[in-house]
Amino acid sequence: MPVPEVATLAELNEMVDRWDLEDEGRRIRSRPRTIGEYFAVEQPQLKPLPVEPFETDRWFTPQVDRYGQITVRTNRYPVPVRLIGKTLRVLLHASELVVFNDGREVARHERLSTQGGSRLVLDHYLEALVRKPGAFPGSTALEQARSAGRFTPVHDDWWDAARAAHGDKEGTKALIQVLLLARHMSHEHVVAGLAVALRAGVLTADAVALEARKIADGDVPDQPMPSPPPEPGAVGPARATVTFLAD
Structure with a gap:
């Protein structure tokens, strides 16, 4: 076959x-x-399955390198950059691995089947990238997020508009602040908030957060999820209502 x-x-x-x-x-x-x-x-x-679980997982204790990664069985996996230099406990399953720090789960990844491979998660590097926004556009973590569908065309369009309005550095910082919203809001609601803010020409992370919360709470039931995304630069009048936040 x-x-x-x-x-x-x-x-x-x-x-x-x-x-x-x-x-x-x-x-x-x-x-x-x-x-x-x-x-x-x-x-x-047939005989019944055994009641006792048969544990096949293995524990490892790798140290986080200066790039915010750990190495398990020749492959590298990311953890939050705040853990650089720490020794963590990793439970390796057949299809995934779970990373713990002081008994708390800090990362979970699908296990790589290659040798010498690496997987990056954009979210783990946001605190570092907000201090060095110039490293964001060409980062491997960004490209992997695009490939995985986590960084959508709507993100790109909003980012283009934000850089045009605020300059490359401040526009990229604003985008990274938007990406941080996904830590306590659903990915779908953040993307929908980006689309509403883009159509209204409101290019701040606060505005995106507010619109995403309104969509999550059902305050804008007539607002569909963004499909297809707006054309880059096509920011014009929109029926959506955007509330401006005071600085």
Whole structure:
């Protein structure tokens, strides 16, 4: 059979589960029953699964390097930059790893199946990038966020408008402040708030936060989620109401 093309191990597992269900209705050659019907007869004869869990995970204690990354089994994973220099505990599962600091979970990643690979999470670097916004546009974390769909065309359009209005440095800082909103608001609501603020020409993180909260609370029920995103620079009159926050 052709090798499946998937982006993640979780996607492959979902495909395998779907194939198993579909296979239950298949007949082998001229046999009178399907695979699912034969299994229904056989299943009562099988021994039950063991009650005790069989632990296959492994613990590691890597140190966070100066780039805010830890190395586990040759692969590098990000953690919040505030943990640079600390030794953390990592529980490595078959398909993911969980990172703990002082008993609290600080990061969770899908396990990389390569050797010498790396995964970056843009959110973990925002505190550093807000101090050095010039490093943001060409960062690997930004490109990975784009590829994963977390940094959308709406983000790009709002960022372009903010840089045009405030300059590259201040416009990028404003965008990073918007990205920080996702720590306590849903990604979908932040993107919708960006779209409303962009259409109204309001290019501050405070305005985006307010619009996102209004959408989350249902205060603007007629406002759809942004699809498709507005054209870059196409900022004009909008029906949405934007409340300005005092400095």
